[in-house]
Amino acid sequence: MTTRNQMDCMNFVGGNWVRGTGATSTVTSPWNGATLGTLHHSTSDDVNAAVTKAHEGFLKWSKFSMKDRCAVLFRFREILLRDADKIAAQASNECGKLHAEAKAGLMKGIEVLEFALSLQNLDQGGKMEVSRGVWCEYRREPLGVVAGITPFNFPAMVPMWMIPIAIAVGNAFLWKPSDKTPLTSILIANAAKEAGIPDGVLTVVQGGRQTVEAVIDHPGIAAIGFVGSSHVAKLVYQRGSQHGKRVLALGGAKNHIILMPDAEIEMASRGIADSFTGCAGQRCMAASVLLAVGDSQKLIDQVVAKASAMDLGKDMGALITSESRKKLHEAIARAEAEGAKVLLDGRKAAAPRGMEGGNWLAPTIIDGVKPGSQAACDELFGPVLSIIRVNNLSEALAIENANPYGNAASVFTTTGAVAERVAQEAKAGMVGINIGVPVPREPFSFGGIQESRFGHGDITGEGGVEFWSHLKKLTTKWVNPTDKNWMN
Numbered sequence: 001m002t003t004r005n006q007m008d009c010m011n012f013v014g015g016n017w018v019r020g021t022g023a024t025s026t027v028t029s030p031w032n033g034a035t036l037g038t039l040h041h042s043t044s045d046d047v048n049a050a051v052t053k054a055h056e057g058f059l060k061w062s063k064f065s066m067k068d069r070c071a072v073l074f075r076f077r078e079i080l081l082r083d084a085d086k087i088a089a090q091a092s093n094e095c096g097k098l099h100a101e102a103k104a105g106l107m108k109g110i111e112v113l114e115f116a117l118s119l120q121n122l123d124q125g126g127k128m129e130v131s132r133g134v135w136c137e138y139r140r141e142p143l144g145v146v147a148g149i150t151p152f153n154f155p156a157m158v159p160m161w162m163i164p165i166a167i168a169v170g171n172a173f174l175w176k177p178s179d180k181t182p183l184t185s186i187l188i189a190n191a192a193k194e195a196g197i198p199d200g201v202l203t204v205v206q207g208g209r210q211t212v213e214a215v216i217d218h219p220g221i222a223a224i225g226f227v228g229s230s231h232v233a234k235l236v237y238q239r240g241s242q243h244g245k246r247v248l249a250l251g252g253a254k255n256h257i258i259l260m261p262d263a264e265i266e267m268a269s270r271g272i273a274d275s276f277t278g279c280a281g282q283r284c285m286a287a288s289v290l291l292a293v294g295d296s297q298k299l300i301d302q303v304v305a306k307a308s309a310m311d312l313g314k315d316m317g318a319l320i321t322s323e324s325r326k327k328l329h330e331a332i333a334r335a336e337a338e339g340a341k342v343l344l345d346g347r348k349a350a351a352p353r354g355m356e357g358g359n360w361l362a363p364t365i366i367d368g369v370k371p372g373s374q375a376a377c378d379e380l381f382g383p384v385l386s387i388i389r390v391n392n393l394s395e396a397l398a399i400e401n402a403n404p405y406g407n408a409a410s411v412f413t414t415t416g417a418v419a420e421r422v423a424q425e426a427k428a429g430m431v432g433i434n435i436g437v438p439v440p441r442e443p444f445s446f447g448g449i450q451e452s453r454f455g456h457g458d459i460t461g462e463g464g465v466e467f468w469s470h471l472k473k474l475t476t477k478w479v480n481p482t483d484k485n486w487m488n
Helices: 044-061 066-082 084-095 099-121 157-168 183-195 209-217 230-242 265-281 297-308 322-337 393-402 416-425 461-467
Strands: 011-013 016-018 024-028 035-040 125-131 134-142 145-149 172-176 202-204 221-227 246-250 255-259 287-293 341-344 364-367 384-390 408-412 430-433 469-477
Touching (some): 011 183, 044 145, 066 084, 066 183, 084 183, 145 157, 157 172, 157 183, 157 221, 172 209, 183 202, 221 230, 255 265, 297 364, 384 393
Parallel strands (some): 145 221
Antiparallel strands (some): 011 016, 125 134, 341 364
């Protein structure tokens, strides 16, 4: 496609690019406010046409052997690696994160693709003689046309958490990207077509809420994966489940890091600073609350020093919208009004030269935050770290476990018994020991608990295989045995 067409954000249906027939909206860059393109939203009729083509693709693709599907996916991997810098640049441009962050996200997605490639070498079925002449067998089969609804903050990584496993097991995948970051989907869909993934096996429909609702309601879609805020995740889960669909909706978080006085200073301060500032804090795995146990002042001083040394545009990217920046400014001001002290005020930082039209907020650290306050409880989704001072580990765990979310929890310590206690008692789906962002590598799967997940299972790894497929059970008898029992 030409550069001009790349700025025209359309649907990818049956291997062709077609405009949605709904309203249009403008895609802008968080870096400087520049217009990147026009998004053509999809109506329910557009979604229906897309599902029809996807079903046609499914009927062909599901007849491929696992080995043949993986051969095509291997070519997909090679093209994504070849174009990694171009895809990362596009993702960076439209979501505001650094190029290095965008590329790291894509590589994490390719890691899931590599896991999907391994499925051809794993036993996806099973058979045994359960009685004389009687055999029981299970076979893993696809669901049909399945859908993924993905967020703005990881325009390449999150869809690549879903697409590879879903199509490796034989489904056709319909992808609805965020209306804030639709451009990356063009490059990924083109890579899929170049790789030889048959028309209809990967479909892209662009749009906002109306499009999402049409996807959820469509009777031809068997399962839905979603990543976004907890409020929307719960609505997606409820609406999809009412239609009898399989739904896994991952929501937001309020992740806590427990900082023990014995933590190694350099590792802890770097890990904490990187955790709350990475991707400008716009990720569900970002640390947003630091539970400082006992006398941890030297460690906190180092966190402040590392965060204050970061340059906007070089060490940290931009926020997705001006509305996000306004919300964060209001939250910081509210914390001050409630008696907290701003140790590092990112509101005062100047925008990078030439990017004054962007959505900028530098790292911000708020000390003396009270449990139960907005800064302690709400997912602010920005580079803001709230510090709550506690006397001991029991107090820290009590605050962590009162949190309704359950995505991630971490502890920085040099004491094994402390680490093990946090691992056992923290109510989170992913726990880090001296790790600020405890995202597991494949084949370990990604997923939280409580208000961070609606549905069952995980989105990647073995959890993804289970979610995007089902097991057919087969019982067979060919010969009449001479002896008798209850089965024959």
